[in-house]
Structure formats: structure tokens, C-alpha cells
Amino acid sequence: MKKQTLAIDTPYQHPDAYGALSMPVYHCAAYEFDNAEEMADAFCGRSDMPDYSRVTNPTVTYFERKVAALAEAAEAVAFSSGMAAISNTLFCLASQGRTILTSRHLFGNTFALIGGTMLRFGVRPKLCDLTDIEAVENAIDDTTCCIFMEIITNPQMEIADIRALADVAHRHNIPLVADTTTIPFTQFSAKALGVDIEVVSSTKYISGGATSIGGVVIDYGTHPNFGKRMRQEMLMNLGAYMSPHVAYMQTVGLETLDARYRVQADNALTVAKAIKDIPGIQRVRYPGLADDPYHDIARRQFGETSGAMLTIDIASKEACYKFIDNLRLIRRATNLFDNRSLAIHPASTIFGNFNERQREKMDILDTTIRLSIGLEAAEDIIEDIKGGLKY
Incomplete structure (x- = not known):
């Protein structure tokens, strides 16, 4: 089967x-x-x-x-x-x-x-x-x-x-x-x-x-x-x-895993493509993007989808906080691959108990926001990201 x-x-x-x-x-x-x-x-x-x-x-x-x-x-x-x-x-x-x-x-x-x-x-x-x-x-x-x-x-x-x-x-x-x-x-x-x-x-x-x-x-x-x-x-x-x-x-949950994953992965790719050239976003990291440094190996190992996690980098830690505070659809929460889209600032949360030198060695940047893309309409997720950048 x-x-x-x-x-x-x-x-x-x-x-x-x-x-x-x-x-x-x-x-x-x-x-x-x-x-x-x-x-x-x-x-x-x-x-x-x-x-x-x-x-x-x-x-x-x-x-x-x-x-x-x-x-x-x-x-x-x-x-x-x-x-x-x-x-x-x-x-x-x-x-x-x-x-x-x-x-x-x-x-x-x-x-x-x-x-x-x-x-x-x-x-x-x-x-x-x-x-x-x-x-x-x-x-x-x-x-x-x-x-x-x-x-x-x-x-x-x-x-x-x-x-x-x-x-x-x-x-x-x-x-x-x-x-x-x-x-x-x-x-x-x-x-x-x-x-x-x-x-x-x-x-x-x-x-x-x-x-x-x-x-x-x-x-x-x-x-x-x-x-x-x-x-x-x-x-x-x-x-x-x-x-x-x-x-x-x-x-x-296993019964609907494949169906949910395919929607989330498709949403993630759509979002990544749509926001990569938006003013205010300095970098988007998602292996589904053709210009991502790990795109080829991702395709070879994982097939046509690249997951539902992506990161964006913007100007500063302060800008990241303002972006997250401005979100109206994407939830301010930890976890990954919820049905809902989620945003978090890793440097001050998941890695918040590591000192600055440790974070530097781990390549954890103050400018990075991690996004978990959910099952909402991709257009609505994109609009919320655009709204988050209006600070």
C-alpha cells in the first residue's frame, strides 16, 4: 500500500x-x-x-x-x-x-x-x-x-x-x-x-x-x-x-499528515518566493528557492518539497521585535509545523540562555526571525508579513 x-x-x-x-x-x-x-x-x-x-x-x-x-x-x-x-x-x-x-x-x-x-x-x-x-x-x-x-x-x-x-x-x-x-x-x-x-x-x-x-x-x-x-x-x-x-x-494526526504537509510545504515555497524581494527583508533562507545554497542537495535528498520552516533577516534585533509585534495573523509562539503560521526570534528565546559569544559560534543572528508556515491561504500569510514590516 x-x-x-x-x-x-x-x-x-x-x-x-x-x-x-x-x-x-x-x-x-x-x-x-x-x-x-x-x-x-x-x-x-x-x-x-x-x-x-x-x-x-x-x-x-x-x-x-x-x-x-x-x-x-x-x-x-x-x-x-x-x-x-x-x-x-x-x-x-x-x-x-x-x-x-x-x-x-x-x-x-x-x-x-x-x-x-x-x-x-x-x-x-x-x-x-x-x-x-x-x-x-x-x-x-x-x-x-x-x-x-x-x-x-x-x-x-x-x-x-x-x-x-x-x-x-x-x-x-x-x-x-x-x-x-x-x-x-x-x-x-x-x-x-x-x-x-x-x-x-x-x-x-x-x-x-x-x-x-x-x-x-x-x-x-x-x-x-x-x-x-x-x-x-x-x-x-x-x-x-x-x-x-x-x-x-x-x-x-498521522492519518492527515501527508495531506497537511503538502499544503504547508507548498505555502512555504509560495511565501518564500513572494517575500524575497520585499524592501526591508535582507535575506530569505528556504531550500526550496532555486538560489538557496542548499537547493540542489535538498532536492536530491528530500524530493520536490523542502518543509514548512523558513527564516528571514531584517535590519536589527529591534526591527525583529517590531515586526513580530505588528503581526496580526501569524502567531507569536514557539513550536513548528502547527496548522497556524508561527513567528519567533530565536536569538532571544530558543537561544536566549546562551551568551553572545556562544550564539556567534552557532551562527544565531540577532537579525533572524524563524517562520513556521501553516495551512492558511498563502496570500494572507504574505500580506501579514508585509504588514509586519511597516514599522
């Missing part, structure tokens, strides 16, 4: 007693077994029966199986947030004395996790320009446990060569971990590009309009024992499993 069909018609793991068309929400903590042997099999992973909702729940399992089917993956594991998906993945792969090879061009909390929190546990970051494949090759040593990347960096809009990074990683027997939140797995295949482990903030496109917070780790089964350790250690010991109600809402 095509992905859009799979998103709607993936069968339940067990038939529903009442023939419900939507997977019921199993709001329960524990499950009764017929006998002691059946209980032991469930707890030790020898059956697919749920044992305890901190680690397995039928509603969450159905969401995970649907994601795995859409991504053509060995397994998917659902978490309480995108950051939980990232942190559990990295704690699963790393240990004291190991290093994570990554870029300075990361989402603020991801950078803080790798460069701060994990450092306290003896795991060090090694920062490298991931667009320089030779530099990446030279940066790997015996301590490197993985390469971690974002497929379109937030908010720098940088795109590295995923296939080349995967080849380097695999030559050194380490996994490539990719945060693919900016382009949904219904649009492109991370597996085909060599990604071993995919992490996604399902809060974004998947949730269906910012209804809930969640994250997913998609395991392609190419790194030994990752899936087993994730289930038997990370979920059991760290307790960040997705809740059943969130899984229900995000399962419903």
Missing part, C-alpha cells in the same frame, strides 16, 4: 472486541493475565502482550507500529517529547568516556543536552562542520559513539549530505543518528540515505495541529542491540514513554 493508505489502514495488533474504527485509548496502568507463564512471557518480551503502561500500552504500540510501517523501519519507540526521544537515544548509544560527533548548528536544547547535561556524565561533544566530509572523517576516533545531525538545521537552514555522512559513519562502525523533524518520513526515506536511527519530534507535523507533545525514535535495525537496549533499559529505567491519550491524538 501507498504511505497515505498505510497511515489510515494499518491493522491493529489484536482485533478490537467492538470493531472500533479508531484504536481505543487504553487508559490503564496494568493488565491481567490468565496464568503465571503468560505474565512471565509478557514481562520478558517473549510475547506482544502489554505488561505495564510505563513501557507498553496497546494505544501507544499501535501508534509505534504505524510509524514503523510508514518509515519501513524495524521498530519505532514513542516518547513523551522530542527531547526525550533524543536524550534516550544518546544515552542508549553513549557511555562515560565516549564522544558524540555533531555540529554547532543544532536546536538550542539539543545543543545544551549534548554540550552540557551529557558532559556531566562523562560524555563529551566533538563539534565539526558536518558539511565538510573530510573534516568529519578526520574527527572520528576510538571514542566516537555516533554522528548526530539535523537534516535541516534549526534555525540556520543548513543541509549536510546525509548519504556521505552515513558512509563515513559506517566505515568506522558507528551509527548515524538524524533528527528528521523538519521533513516528515512520509516524504523521504532516511533509511535509503543510510540513516541508522531517526529521531522525530512528533509534536510537530505528526500531531495534527500542535494537539500534543511527543517524540519517536525510529530504528532501522542496522546498529546491533540498539532496539533491545532501548526497550529493555531506556524505557524501563528512564520512564519517558508516551501517554496513551497522546498516542491516540497522534495516530489521528
Whole structure:
């Protein structure tokens, strides 16, 4: 079946007693077994029966199986947030004395996790320009446990060569971990590009309009024992499993993901083209634009669409604040890929707790505004941007 069909018609793991068309929400903590042997099999992973909702729940399992089917993956594991998906993945792969090879061009909390929190546990970051494949090759040593990347960096809009990074990683027997939140797995295949482990903030496109917070780790089964350790250690010991109600809402969101994404991506390209020459806008960054420095690699890796995030640069931080304050349709809010269009000033919010020198090294500019383009009419979004510039 095509992905859009799979998103709607993936069968339940067990038939529903009442023939419900939507997977019921199993709001329960524990499950009764017929006998002691059946209980032991469930707890030790020898059956697919749920044992305890901190680690397995039928509603969450159905969401995970649907994601795995859409991504053509060995397994998917659902978490309480995108950051939980990232942190559990990295704690699963790393240990004291190991290093994570990554870029300075990361989402603020991801950078803080790798460069701060994990450092306290003896795991060090090694920062490298991931667009320089030779530099990446030279940066790997015996301590490197993985390469971690974002497929379109937030908010720098940088795109590295995923296939080349995967080849380097695999030559050194380490996994490539990719945060693919900016382009949904219904649009492109991370597996085909060599990604071993995919992490996604399902809060974004998947949730269906910012209804809930969640994250997913998609395991392609190419790194030994990752899936087993994730289930038997990370979920059991760290307790960040997705809740059943969130899984229900995000399962419903998956059904319309492809349709919503295509409208948002089309809107983003229309908006980017329309505003790139407006007086007052110094630069528009969107890989769908033919003159964007990452346009060719975006087309090669992601196909005909380039996501629904773009950035604009205007005169100053003060001008950015005035622009945001002047908006009437676009919401002043964090998050990405809501049904509504959103605007934020990354330097003073997402990266507000980094000092000026740190932001400079991360290429976070005071002049940048990040826009997440929603499902409104593109013409109305464009008019609101024009209105925002009247200060």
C-alpha cells in the first residue's frame, strides 16, 4: 500500500472486541493475565502482550507500529517529547568516556543536552562542520559513539549530505543518528540515505495541529542491540514513554499528515518566493528557492518539497521585535509545523540562555526571525508579513 493508505489502514495488533474504527485509548496502568507463564512471557518480551503502561500500552504500540510501517523501519519507540526521544537515544548509544560527533548548528536544547547535561556524565561533544566530509572523517576516533545531525538545521537552514555522512559513519562502525523533524518520513526515506536511527519530534507535523507533545525514535535495525537496549533499559529505567491519550491524538494526526504537509510545504515555497524581494527583508533562507545554497542537495535528498520552516533577516534585533509585534495573523509562539503560521526570534528565546559569544559560534543572528508556515491561504500569510514590516 501507498504511505497515505498505510497511515489510515494499518491493522491493529489484536482485533478490537467492538470493531472500533479508531484504536481505543487504553487508559490503564496494568493488565491481567490468565496464568503465571503468560505474565512471565509478557514481562520478558517473549510475547506482544502489554505488561505495564510505563513501557507498553496497546494505544501507544499501535501508534509505534504505524510509524514503523510508514518509515519501513524495524521498530519505532514513542516518547513523551522530542527531547526525550533524543536524550534516550544518546544515552542508549553513549557511555562515560565516549564522544558524540555533531555540529554547532543544532536546536538550542539539543545543543545544551549534548554540550552540557551529557558532559556531566562523562560524555563529551566533538563539534565539526558536518558539511565538510573530510573534516568529519578526520574527527572520528576510538571514542566516537555516533554522528548526530539535523537534516535541516534549526534555525540556520543548513543541509549536510546525509548519504556521505552515513558512509563515513559506517566505515568506522558507528551509527548515524538524524533528527528528521523538519521533513516528515512520509516524504523521504532516511533509511535509503543510510540513516541508522531517526529521531522525530512528533509534536510537530505528526500531531495534527500542535494537539500534543511527543517524540519517536525510529530504528532501522542496522546498529546491533540498539532496539533491545532501548526497550529493555531506556524505557524501563528512564520512564519517558508516551501517554496513551497522546498516542491516540497522534495516530489521528498521522492519518492527515501527508495531506497537511503538502499544503504547508507548498505555502512555504509560495511565501518564500513572494517575500524575497520585499524592501526591508535582507535575506530569505528556504531550500526550496532555486538560489538557496542548499537547493540542489535538498532536492536530491528530500524530493520536490523542502518543509514548512523558513527564516528571514531584517535590519536589527529591534526591527525583529517590531515586526513580530505588528503581526496580526501569524502567531507569536514557539513550536513548528502547527496548522497556524508561527513567528519567533530565536536569538532571544530558543537561544536566549546562551551568551553572545556562544550564539556567534552557532551562527544565531540577532537579525533572524524563524517562520513556521501553516495551512492558511498563502496570500494572507504574505500580506501579514508585509504588514509586519511597516514599522
